[in-house]
Amino acid sequence: MNAEGFAAIAALIKARSGIVLTPDKEYMLETRLAGLLKQHAIPSLDALALKLRDPRAEVLAKAVTEALTTNESSFFRDGKPFDHLKRLLPRLLAARPPGHRLRIWSAACSTGQEAYSVAMVLQEMGIRGAEILGTDLSAEVVGRARDGLYTQFEVQRGLPVQMLVKHFRQEAGKWRVQPALREMARFEERNLLGDHRPLGRFDVVFCRNVLIYFDPQTKGRVLNALAAQMAPDGVMYLGGAETVLGLTDRLMAVPGERGAYGLTAAVAPVRLAG
Secondary structure, eight states, X not given: OOHHHHHHHHHHHHHXXXXXXXXXXXXXXXXXXXXXXXXXXXXXXXXXXXXXXXXXXXHHHHHHHHHTSOXXXXXXXXXXXXXXXXXXXXXXXXXXXXXXXXXXXXXXXXXXXXXXXXXXXXXXXXXXXXXXXXXXXXXXXXXXXXXXXXXXXXXXXXXXXXXXXHHEEEETTEEEEOHXXXXXXXXXXXXXXXOOGGGOXXXXXXXXXXXXXXXXXXXXXXXXXXXXTEEEEEEEEOOTTOOOTTTOSSEEEOTTOTTEEEEOTTTOSOOOOO
């Protein structure tokens, strides 16, 4: 693939998803886009780059972007954010008026394991009526999340056996999320670079292990946009290798909690410690 073609595809992916593709990722284009090239009878990546220059190639551009998006997830991934969430939720509820409906956002939710993990935490704690929203750029993974059907390999990754038996049912060699749990979460296609104001305010935001694919400017843009949707005493969870340092002044680390962040005092006078 020539450098001009790679640069064109990389620019399109960054503009549409925020993901930065460096020249050493050419192998990824070759492996992930091979099926798409065959499906559309496009002879090469350079020919694909030429087609994508056509403003009418929106469907193709969307398919390329989804193919190059990394969709990696597991139930109760990394553990600690969910342990903190269990301690946080009673305090959030105590600070809310009677009848308040907690709202939790799983941004870049992939195939839904994170959102369903949150639903299991809420159900185990007896918290009813909360709203869990899962969003992702990829229509394919959003569809899988809504379906709530997982392979044996997927449920073995992080999901305790007792929770598997309680919250899932076997179906043709796979495991389907029980209806009661599926009703607690809804999923929709949404780009992290989009306008999130129509979504309203959230008490908790998960946005984990996705910022690592962005450049610093895009990271700051996404963090500021997510922070703008948080309740004053809300908490945002990032991946263990991610930070807000040098990227935004709207968020600060929750003391003693890796990957948990609240709004800074300048943004939100009311703070809820970890």
